[in-house]
Amino acid sequence: MDKLQIPNPKSQTKSQIPNPKSQINSNKTNPGGREKLITAKETDDDQILNISLRPSRLADFIGQKELVENLKVSLEAAKKRSEPIDHTLLSGPPGLGKTSLAHIIAHEMGTKITATSGPAIERAGDLIGILTNLAQGDILFIDEIHRLSKTVEEFIYPAMENFEIDFVIDKGPYAKTIKFNLKHFTLIGATTRAGLLTAPLRSRFGIFHHLDFYEAEDLVKILTRSAKLLNISIDKDAAEEIARRSRGSPRVANRLLRRVRDWVQVKRDGKITKEAAEEALKSHGIDKLGLDNIDRKVINIIRESFGGGPVGVESIAATLNEEPDTIVDVVEPFLLKIGLLKRTPRGRELTRQAYEHMGFSRTPKETQEKGLF
Numbered sequence: 001m002d003k004l005q006i007p008n009p010k011s012q013t014k015s016q017i018p019n020p021k022s023q024i025n026s027n028k029t030n031p032g033g034r035e036k037l038i039t040a041k042e043t044d045d046d047q048i049l050n051i052s053l054r055p056s057r058l059a060d061f062i063g064q065k066e067l068v069e070n071l072k073v074s075l076e077a078a079k080k081r082s083e084p085i086d087h088t089l090l091s092g093p094p095g096l097g098k099t100s101l102a103h104i105i106a107h108e109m110g111t112k113i114t115a116t117s118g119p120a121i122e123r124a125g126d127l128i129g130i131l132t133n134l135a136q137g138d139i140l141f142i143d144e145i146h147r148l149s150k151t152v153e154e155f156i157y158p159a160m161e162n163f164e165i166d167f168v169i170d171k172g173p174y175a176k177t178i179k180f181n182l183k184h185f186t187l188i189g190a191t192t193r194a195g196l197l198t199a200p201l202r203s204r205f206g207i208f209h210h211l212d213f214y215e216a217e218d219l220v221k222i223l224t225r226s227a228k229l230l231n232i233s234i235d236k237d238a239a240e241e242i243a244r245r246s247r248g249s250p251r252v253a254n255r256l257l258r259r260v261r262d263w264v265q266v267k268r269d270g271k272i273t274k275e276a277a278e279e280a281l282k283s284h285g286i287d288k289l290g291l292d293n294i295d296r297k298v299i300n301i302i303r304e305s306f307g308g309g310p311v312g313v314e315s316i317a318a319t320l321n322e323e324p325d326t327i328v329d330v331v332e333p334f335l336l337k338i339g340l341l342k343r344t345p346r347g348r349e350l351t352r353q354a355y356e357h358m359g360f361s362r363t364p365k366e367t368q369e370k371g372l373f
């Protein structure tokens with residue numbers, strides 16, 4: 001158990017409450033400080049716009065049909081019983097709506113939400129203030145929950161299970177454990193790597209939802225909604241073109257929409273047509289599949305330096321001077337999804353489609369074999 005020197009837990013609550021917003025923000029940095037168009041990570045620009053674009057009710061949440069249906073049932077059942085909703089784990093690649101869903105759940109349940117993130121909670125003590133301040137039915141949202149430290153994680157178990165926490169006060173022979181009862185709250189955890197969650201933590205969640213990449217038709221709806229909210233004029237086939245290049249992510253779709261809008265305001269009459277969208281996205285290095293420079297670099301490195309694979313993510317990241325997390329969270333899931341990359345027990349390997357997309361007629365192996373004869 002975590003050794004905490006807390007004489008009176010109650011009196012600590014106020015001062016212990018960190019500003020949840022600023023905690024989340026501090027963890028959303030753009031790696032390398034570069035503006036990357038397709039990075040599914042949240043940039044500052046996104047954060048400002050999210051305020052207006054983030055759906056606040058379940059009815060405004062587009063796509064993820066199965067998830068929405070199941071969530072509706074859980075919400076309705078909880079409301080009928082006048083009970084808080086079960087602890088919920090949301091997983092899936094960045095930018096697909098986990099944070100939005102957490103806020104929607106709070107909104108639909110009519111409760112308060114306190115948001116923080118795994119890396120922001122350094123010591124179990126950081127959580128005491130937050131937990132003791134939660135009212136009945138309130139929601140504690142922990143983003144990147146897979147990055148909680150082990151001691152913090154263990155501290156959370158009894159809070160999730162029995163709505164109580166244990167403090168150890170004093171040291172040595174005088175050490176005493178004090179139980180503190182919490183209100184019946186709901187923990188919503190979000191993670192891009194459900195696989196990294198420990199089994200005991202995972203087993204304490206009652207509801208699991210996985211968000212998958214969005215279909216182009218859902219992205220068209222999201223783009224149309226965003227365009228309306230931002231007062232942008234866009235053709236249907238232009239929205240389809242942007243949707244196709246948004247790599248299945250609403251966050252990327254919204255970002256591309258803004259970049260295309262900038263482009264048409266400077267170079268055209270401000271209206272987004274299909275042709276203008278194509279030009280604008282091309283000028284940003286976004287190709288027909290939605291790949292950008294970093295995706296293409298990853299493909300090229302695997303082909304040129306590793307003979308097409310198999311190769312480990314660490315080696316790819318080191319060669320590219322990128323964070324392995326960026327490759328694993330942002331680049332890889334989409335390349336896997338569209339079949340340009342495959343995972344083997346020995347590492348990542350390029351597929352034939354990857355060579356075709358990049359305009360190579362032969363794989364490195366075929367080139368080698370050809371060279372022999």
Ligand SMILES: Nc1ncnc2c1ncn2[C@@H]1O[C@H](COP(=O)(O)OP(=O)(O)OP(=O)(O)O)[C@@H](O)[C@H]1O
Pocket residue numbers: 040041042050053054055060061062063093094095096097098099100101143190192222250251254
């Ligand atoms: N289903 C949806 N309908 C409409 N807009 C959506 C939907 N899902 C996400 N968005 C938009 O995409 C943006 C990104 O979503 P959100 O921040 O919830 O993603 P996330 O999964 O929490 O990402 P991360 O893992 O990086 O924290 C939102 O601000 C919102 O504008």
Ligand SMILES: [Mg+2]
Pocket residue numbers: 098099100143190
């Ligand atoms: Mg989020």
